[in-house]
Amino acid sequence: MQQLKSGTIIYKDEARKLFLTDDGNVDWDKVSERNEYLRPIKESLSNKHFTSEIKSWAIFLSPELQLRLLDMMLGGLCNEDSNVGVYIANTEDLEIFGQYLEPIIRDYHKIEGDVRQEHDWSIPVGEYLLNEIDSSLSDVSMRARVARNVAGWNMPSSMSLDERLRFEGAMIKVFDALPFDGTYFSMTPGHDNEMSSAEMDQMRADHFLFNDMTTDNHLTCSGIASDWPHGRGIWLSDDKTKMIWIGEEDHVRIISIMHGNDLGVVDKSLSDLLGSMEEAGVDFATHPTYGTITTCPTNMGTGKRQSVLIGFPNLSEEGTNENRLKETAKDLHLQARGLAGEHSKMDENGTSDVSPMARFGVTEAQVTKILFDGLEKLSELEQAA
Numbered sequence: 001m002q003q004l005k006s007g008t009i010i011y012k013d014e015a016r017k018l019f020l021t022d023d024g025n026v027d028w029d030k031v032s033e034r035n036e037y038l039r040p041i042k043e044s045l046s047n048k049h050f051t052s053e054i055k056s057w058a059i060f061l062s063p064e065l066q067l068r069l070l071d072m073m074l075g076g077l078c079n080e081d082s083n084v085g086v087y088i089a090n091t092e093d094l095e096i097f098g099q100y101l102e103p104i105i106r107d108y109h110k111i112e113g114d115v116r117q118e119h120d121w122s123i124p125v126g127e128y129l130l131n132e133i134d135s136s137l138s139d140v141s142m143r144a145r146v147a148r149n150v151a152g153w154n155m156p157s158s159m160s161l162d163e164r165l166r167f168e169g170a171m172i173k174v175f176d177a178l179p180f181d182g183t184y185f186s187m188t189p190g191h192d193n194e195m196s197s198a199e200m201d202q203m204r205a206d207h208f209l210f211n212d213m214t215t216d217n218h219l220t221c222s223g224i225a226s227d228w229p230h231g232r233g234i235w236l237s238d239d240k241t242k243m244i245w246i247g248e249e250d251h252v253r254i255i256s257i258m259h260g261n262d263l264g265v266v267d268k269s270l271s272d273l274l275g276s277m278e279e280a281g282v283d284f285a286t287h288p289t290y291g292t293i294t295t296c297p298t299n300m301g302t303g304k305r306q307s308v309l310i311g312f313p314n315l316s317e318e319g320t321n322e323n324r325l326k327e328t329a330k331d332l333h334l335q336a337r338g339l340a341g342e343h344s345k346m347d348e349n350g351t352s353d354v355s356p357m358a359r360f361g362v363t364e365a366q367v368t369k370i371l372f373d374g375l376e377k378l379s380e381l382e383q384a385a
Helices: 012-017 028-038 052-059 063-077 098-108 161-176 197-205 217-221 263-279 322-331 364-384
Strands: 140-148 182-186 233-237 242-246 252-260 304-311 334-337 351-356
Touching (some): 028 052, 028 063, 052 063, 063 217, 161 182, 263 304, 322 334, 322 364, 334 364
Antiparallel strands (some): 140 252, 304 351, 334 351
């Protein structure tokens, strides 16, 4: 089969054709050939767990299910830099394709034995104070978010244009029922609440709005970015501390952003927003073992990511050695990203978006404690450096 050039942007229909026979069925030999090509470049979890046994199992699925399985794998097959390489497309995929997906999930989250996701939002206000770690950390940018998908809808990689628009409309009704003052801004062309290009640019400059998804081949070839920018937008509270994204990698990303030093305060803000959506009638998709069902398996479990934006000039060698800071953070079960998150750069002060790596097998409260304890140790190492 033809090999894709690294960095090429292709869309789902085009990506599919690379792995189909002339009569439109999945050609698993082409899938295996592509995996063999990718393996020495970088082995994703999708690649690693597509064994001969899985191939033999896949061949006997119905043609419809074979195509659905292929669609989940397109992100890994079409990119040489995939770490995981699968995107879940329907909430029932974990049951239908569990033979393939469960080893991937367990491998990524280092799950051993019988582990079941539990939830606990009892995060104390006034206990996790950053200025007690370092007196200079009195006004820190703090962010917490959860990824969620809504039961009864196809997930973003398999939504049609019509479904994306209907979902946006359904969420606007939910926003109207929230007990917080806010406004919905749509990216859908012609929408009553459509943003201008200038408004979108400003939202992104303020780190509120997500980026153009059509620049990321992981999102285009898998179908997550299809129909861009229809059905996408952001609800933003008037005080700009709460926001809800529609139509990014998951149905919604529910986010709280605050400045201060108390991690518990941003958690309470997020918990209040999440609870208000549930009270408004939103039924989030969950799995009895793996918790929150998310498009990318990396977010399954709590679906929660909590981070702070802090400078580490010594560990990063004034931003010239990001890997040193990243590896130090990794040893403390933390992830250090650039100023604008994943795939972005740090500045000359080594300013990094630091968050816990754990999503599954920990509660929401434990995520906050891991962040605080890790930052305490990271700060000690920064001072020693």
